[in-house]
Amino acid sequence: PAAPALLPESNVIGLDAPIGERVKKSTVLIVDDIPTNIEVLAGVLKDEYAIKVAISGKKALEIADAFHIDLILLDIMMPVMDGFETCRQLKANPKTAHIPIIFLSARDGTEDVVAGLRLGAVDYVSKPADPTILKARLSAHLLLATAMQDVKRQNELLIENARLREDVERMTRHDLKSPIAVALHGSQALLCSPLTPNQREQAHMIETAAENALEMINRTLDVYKMEQGSYQPALQVFDLSEMLAKVCQQVRLAFDSSDVTVSFEAPQDVTCLGEPLLCYSLFNNVLKNAIEASPPGGRVTVNIAPGYGNLHVMIDNAGEVPPAARERFFEKYAPSDKIGGNGLGTYSIRLMAEVQGGSVGMDTGHGRTRLTITLPCP
Known part of the structure; x- marks a missing residue:
């Protein structure tokens, strides 16, 4: 079945739907070369998640690259391309590297578990999978993956906002230069005309203050260089x-x-x-x-x-x-x-x-x- 329509992502994490509701709209890809196993797993999960299936590692790669997938249940023992190689290629593709993978296998030896985790899998479930345990593990990893995506998106927004703030500050500094330059030119014009000593002192002070103000505006550009250690x-x-x-x-x-x-x-x-x-x-x-x-x-x-x-x-x-x-x-x-x-x-x-x-x-x-x-x- 088609995944339920998602609301557009908000630019503020706090305005998104609660994370629990978003997890329920997740899409799970089941990869197994035995159709019976797919039917069993799909029957367990279909009431809570949108399901996509693949009967080979190659097909799994195609589906993961073409559609939005939130988690992959991946069988290890498959012909032509086993689960390990499928996982390796998924992690090598920037479009699919972030998808959490849970290995499924009747083999539960320590070597298989360690090999799968080293390839980037987040968990390992032995067949036949207990429905309650499988659901709990899927929920935990989907919650974690969703939270990590939120953090990543928020970091990207913070970087974008920082760049926007820097652009606004640069424009503000540019706009401030004009009125300060007017004050500077006005004070210099006054100094060229007959003035009392007190008036000349005041005009000279305005000139000095305007010059320093212009210099201080330029100085704000140097703070970044000081932070980076490049200011001389x-x-x-x-x-x-x-x-x-x-x-x-x-x-x-x-x-x-x-x-x-x-x-x-x-x-x-x-x-x-x-x-x-x-x-x-x-x-x-x-x-x-x-x-x-x-x-x-x-x-x-x-x-x-x-x-x-x-x-x-x-x-x-x-x-x-x-x-x-x-x-x-x-x-x-x-x-x-x-x-x-x-x-x-x-x-x-x-x-x-x-x-x-x-x-x-x-x-x-x-x-x-x-x-x-x-x-x-x-």
Whole structure:
């Protein structure tokens, strides 16, 4: 009889029919060179599964290649092409390699069982098969095979969705470049006109912020390279204190409506060995996270401390990291209470520090949180 019509597969596993219902719609191929044996097995299984039959290994290969088969009951002792050779060819064909095979044979020696399992069979049933045991084994292997197909399909969908997300992110980055470029050109035009000193300073700050924003958009493309270990930083000696002062000033302007204060007393001549724009992105992310995590009226402080062949930048803010997020704070997609967070902020901070030969650390408790970024110095 023809197999019952199946509903179209959903793109979400949870929207499929229950796995038990789908298993009942499975098609079982019975392969035996003795018609009487086929009749007995078909009589046992026909009320629960759609049945197809083959009286030779060659015919079994043709049917399995042409139709959707969920499980094969395969006799070992057959003329011309025995069950072992049939199984070998089924597993060699990409279209049929996934089909679970249960061997049937009056021979139940250890060597036959081991040989069948080594060829890829999932089970071995001795003839004459007890109907209750046969049904139980078929049900178990069909449930397992269906679950594995669900996992495989879900993995394929996840890969497809990841590629789609990357495409959307690339398009978003491209679309963001246009308005930022307008702000950059506008600030440059203002700088060419008569301005008061204060206005010139503000226009220059807009120009710098727009340039850095464009660079940061391009930097997001580098995160993938950092994950793969293929990113090569252009290290150079630069004034870290001066760069941190600019970051703090621009962050203050970005959070002008916030009542959180940012404190940084820039020391003189603090040089660092790193990539300036990468460090700009790193500390910009850290300070924004610290401000967003601070309670109203809070204070974020930035300090620099020397080390042995390196230096430490410490960013302190009021508030504690939730206990559930502490252990995985710098991991990808770590849990967070931040609204709209994607779990990539602290992860990218760690990548940016490590790719420059540095490291990051977090300490939280007693109402405070401290992030320490360690970077090499010349």
